[in-house]
Amino acid sequence: xxxxxxxxxxxxxxxxxxxxxxxxxxxxxxxxxxxxxxxxxxxxxxxxxxxxxxxxxxxxxxxxxxxxxxxxxxxxxxxxxxxxxxxxxxxxxxxxxxxxxxxxxxxxxxxxxxxxxxxxxxxxxxxxxxxxxxxxxxxxxxxxxxxxxxxxxxxxxxxxxxxxxxxxxxxxxxxxxxxxxxxxxxxxxxxxxxxxxxxxxxxxxxxxxxxxxxxxxxxxxxxxxxxxxxxxxxxxxxxxxxxxxxxxxxxxxxxxxxxxxxxxxxxxxxxxxxx
Ligand SMILES: [Ca+2]
Ligand SMILES: [Ca+2]
Ligand SMILES: [Ca+2]
Ligand SMILES: [Ca+2]
Numbered sequence: 001x002x003x004x005x006x007x008x009x010x011x012x013x014x015x016x017x018x019x020x021x022x023x024x025x026x027x028x029x030x031x032x033x034x035x036x037x038x039x040x041x042x043x044x045x046x047x048x049x050x051x052x053x054x055x056x057x058x059x060x061x062x063x064x065x066x067x068x069x070x071x072x073x074x075x076x077x078x079x080x081x082x083x084x085x086x087x088x089x090x091x092x093x094x095x096x097x098x099x100x101x102x103x104x105x106x107x108x109x110x111x112x113x114x115x116x117x118x119x120x121x122x123x124x125x126x127x128x129x130x131x132x133x134x135x136x137x138x139x140x141x142x143x144x145x146x147x148x149x150x151x152x153x154x155x156x157x158x159x160x161x162x163x164x165x166x167x168x169x170x171x172x173x174x175x176x177x178x179x180x181x182x183x184x185x186x187x188x189x190x191x192x193x194x195x196x197x198x199x200x201x202x203x204x205x206x207x208x209x210x211x212x213x214x215x216x217x218x219x220x221x222x223x224x225x226x227x228x229x230x231x232x233x234x235x236x237x238x239x240x241x242x243x244x245x246x247x248x249x250x251x252x253x254x255x256x257x258x259x260x261x262x263x264x265x266x267x268x269x270x271x272x273x274x275x
Pocket of ligand 2: 028029030107108109110111112208209
């Protein structure tokens with residue numbers, strides 16, 4: 001066994017692993033470029049209701065949604081192929097929410113794309129992410145206006161099991177599901193997530209931003225690096241733990257020992273993990 005591991009290790013010189021699921025991202029519809037004294041971009045340590053990490057500032061020039069040069073950045077700040085856009089004529093605004101004291105909550109929730117303002121803007125706006133890596137995503141949509149607890153917005157994520165969900169109500173000091181935001185899940189097969197937002201009640205309605213999380217598939221054979229890829233590194237980890245209760249023992253029963261059934265399970269799952 002040792003010799004096999006040594007041979008495989010030698011064969012691997014020059015190979016590197018890479019994280020293939022680095023496509024989780026935070027998006028703030030953000031007017032900090034135009035009104036820096038009132039509106040801000042959240043800091044990277046701000047998780048809101050999702051994950052902390054880089055926040056993309058998506059601003060507005062004459063109704064055009066302006067994405068970062070090269071595409072949206074993931075939570076690490078690395079460029080992805082994804083962009084976000086919308087389908088209608090509206091605008092983004094900055095407005096002060098004196099009730100929202102926390103600077104990062106304010107940074108996310110005080111600037112937004114408007115819909116349904118006294119008929120000035122459409123009652124339905126559809127946002128769309130394109131160029132995403134395929135997989136299962138959790139989608140958090142912020143649709144909240146602190147000044148108007150009667151403002152209710154319906155958010156749908158096309159293809160999600162949850163369907164349309166309502167967002168709106170009283171500010172309580174922190175993000176609350178169903179008040180400041182809603183949570184959907186969706187399987188992405190063509191790189192696209194489509195999110196219609198509909199005014200239900202209130203004077204004006206706002207969509208403040210999004211958090212997308214690519215959910216890693218359940219992949220018990222991915223025992224090395226948790227990179228959602230079953231490859232020779234996982235095989236090496238399994239062989240290193242042969243006969244013990246170490247890495248790979250749980251791929252196949254009996255789950256307290258790494259044996260040939262685990263090896264067969266790993267080989268059967270070879271390649272990219274998928275849902
Ligand atoms: Ca902002
Ligand atoms: Ca915002
Ligand atoms: Ca792996
Ligand atoms: Ca086993």
